[in-house]
Amino acid sequence: MSPVGLLSRLVSAVTDARRASLIRIIIGIDAVLRGAEAREIMLKVSAPTALQLPIFDWLRVPAQPWLDLFIGAWVLLAAAFAVGWRTRWAGFALFAVMFASLFFDQQTFSNHLHFISIIVLLLSLAGAGARYSVDARMGRGALVIPEWPLTLLKIQLSLLYFFGSLSKINAVYLSGVVLESNLKDSSLISLPPELRTLEVCAILSVISVVADMALAFGLWLRRFRMATAVAGIVFHFMMVALLTSNLAGQLSMFAVACIALYLLFFPTRAPSPRILAETQARNPSVALRA
Amino acid sequence: MTPESSQKLTARQRAAVVFFVVFLAIQIVVPACKLFGSRPERFGWQMYAGAKAPSTVNLIREDGTEKTVPVSFYLGNYRSDLDLIEALPPFLCAKDRRTKTVRLNFLYSEPLEFPCHR
Numbered sequence: 001m002s003p004v005g006l007l008s009r010l011v012s013a014v015t016d017a018r019r020a021s022l023i024r025i026i027i028g029i030d031a032v033l034r035g036a037e038a039r040e041i042m043l044k045v046s047a048p049t050a051l052q053l054p055i056f057d058w059l060r061v062p063a064q065p066w067l068d069l070f071i072g073a074w075v076l077l078a079a080a081f082a083v084g085w086r087t088r089w090a091g092f093a094l095f096a097v098m099f100a101s102l103f104f105d106q107q108t109f110s111n112h113l114h115f116i117s118i119i120v121l122l123l124s125l126a127g128a129g130a131r132y133s134v135d136a137r138m139g140r141g142a143l144v145i146p147e148w149p150l151t152l153l154k155i156q157l158s159l160l161y162f163f164g165s166l167s168k169i170n171a172v173y174l175s176g177v178v179l180e181s182n183l184k185d186s187s188l189i190s191l192p193p194e195l196r197t198l199e200v201c202a203i204l205s206v207i208s209v210v211a212d213m214a215l216a217f218g219l220w221l222r223r224f225r226m227a228t229a230v231a232g233i234v235f236h237f238m239m240v241a242l243l244t245s246n247l248a249g250q251l252s253m254f255a256v257a258c259i260a261l262y263l264l265f266f267p268t269r270a271p272s273p274r275i276l277a278e279t280q281a282r283n284p285s286v287a288l289r290a
Numbered sequence: 291m292t293p294e295s296s297q298k299l300t301a302r303q304r305a306a307v308v309f310f311v312v313f314l315a316i317q318i319v320v321p322a323c324k325l326f327g328s329r330p331e332r333f334g335w336q337m338y339a340g341a342k343a344p345s346t347v348n349l350i351r352e353d354g355t356e357k358t359v360p361v362s363f364y365l366g367n368y369r370s371d372l373d374l375i376e377a378l379p380p381f382l383c384a385k386d387r388r389t390k391t392v393r394l395n396f397l398y399s400e401p402l403e404f405p406c407h408r
Contacts (some may be wrong), residue, residue, distance in 0.1 A: 007310065007311070008299055008303070008307070010307075010310065011303045011306040011310065012299070012303060041366065042366075043366075043368045044367055045365075045366030046366065050364065050365055051364050051365055051378065052366075053373070084360065086296060101379070102332075106369070107367040108367070109332050109369070111336075111337050118317075135360040152296065155314065159317055159318065163325070163335040164336070164339075165326075167325060167329060167330065167334060167335065167336035168326060168336075168338070169341045170329055170339065170340060172329070172340050172398045173339055177397065178338055178339075178340060178398075179338075179396060181339060223298060238360050
């Protein structure tokens, strides 16, 4: 099949809406919590005595009361997205708000925020308000949704792990100094001093590079999928537990976002004839086979 | 489940194809380019890949005395991917008029010194 044919087939495919809707709820709650945290960060960043590092001269952390209005909009949009009210538009607006905040200042950037903003965008494109939502209750739901945004989400997760691994292949990281400086007594799990050596951290660094790369590809392989998902959950848990406690909140939310997407890699039952008939009625341009 | 197209793609589906390709291109090209910069870079998924920002500063005064301060003291939110070399020295010089030289100390590389120009 030609690439054009493959892409055509890709954008025509539909899938059960339940997984994406579940993920929507998780990510929506994540975004609400992240909004509250963003306010604290932005207040500190914009304090008069602090050094500000704007990325663009014309874009800064909003001054009060605009900051509270901005965060208020963020939290309300995230809540609307989570409960699935006007999901698509709430999602697009939430994406715009979160993505814009990445550029207010170098200090307001966060990989987690970058990631969940992309997840929100793709879930909105997919129509993830189709199930388990206010929209569904009010007759705006659907049993199946386009699959292509969810395929992009799966690829995005794999790219995150892939580049996360590649970027760690450097002399500094592999020497163990980065991990050693981030292992603290105040972490949830504190390694005993005899295990907190540079040599042990170097071994852990190599393991983390291999783990990241395995996660990038393992979820796509049916034979290794479950084992990879379990390994991913353990990997994220260890990161949250071992690294500095003041980052535990962010790392936890990041872990939740990544793990939620694992659901997409596990197939659901084929839609029933009723679903297929309903979908055909709504989309006469495609013919569905059970 | 994959449908068989009985007709050509609709305008919406053609837009989806364009979005798919453009989105994927951006999500691959941007992080790939960031691999050529110093670790870690923003938008490159380079979590914990290194530490570009200095961790402490030494404020060296005219009389030779030195004061060591964590960089996080001057920031609202310290991150290891901050580009501080241009902005931090003049900020510190302006903040403490007695400072003659600012030394930025990095976790994984040699320190850098910047004289205060007044």
